[in-house]
Amino acid sequence: MEPSEFTKKTKLVYDQIFDGFDDIDPDIAEAEDSADNVRITFANGTVFVINRQRPTSQIWLATKRSGYHFNYTQENNTWVCDKSGAELFELLGKEISEQIKQPFSF
Numbered sequence: 067m068e069p070s071e072f073t074k075k076t077k078l079v080y081d082q083i084f085d086g087f088d089d090i091d092p093d094i095a096e097a098e099d100s101a102d103n104v105r106i107t108f109a110n111g112t113v114f115v116i117n118r119q120r121p122t123s124q125i126w127l128a129t130k131r132s133g134y135h136f137n138y139t140q141e142n143n144t145w146v147c148d149k150s151g152a153e154l155f156e157l158l159g160k161e162i163s164e165q166i167k168q169p170f171s172f
Contacts, residue, residue, distance in 0.1 A: 067123045067138065075138060076118045076125060079145065079154065082103050083116065086159075088172045094166050108165045116158075125154060129161045 077095040136145035145154035
């Protein structure tokens with residue numbers, strides 16, 4: 067993937083993550099831009115980090131439980147985990163739900 071296309075596609079992901087937190091009380095969880103990363107900080111002190119990996123054209127997600135690498139799939143216009151096949155927003159929504167103890171989806 068061309069670098070400019072990768073940046074464009076990952077910006078859409080970041081925007082969707084930020085939009086997902088519009089209705090969440092920042093005392094429960096907050097998403098913020100941090101040096102080209104997205105940091106999600108939870109009330110219990112746990113932090114998730116989502117970042118762009120330009121050399122591999124991947125999005126990486128670090129959660130309390132594990133680290134994940136996502137590749138873009140053109141046919142579905144989604145980001146898919148290279149090990150489990152899970153879609154980025156489904157997996158991230160599940161991980162966030164566990165942290166905030168309420169349903170969360172994008």
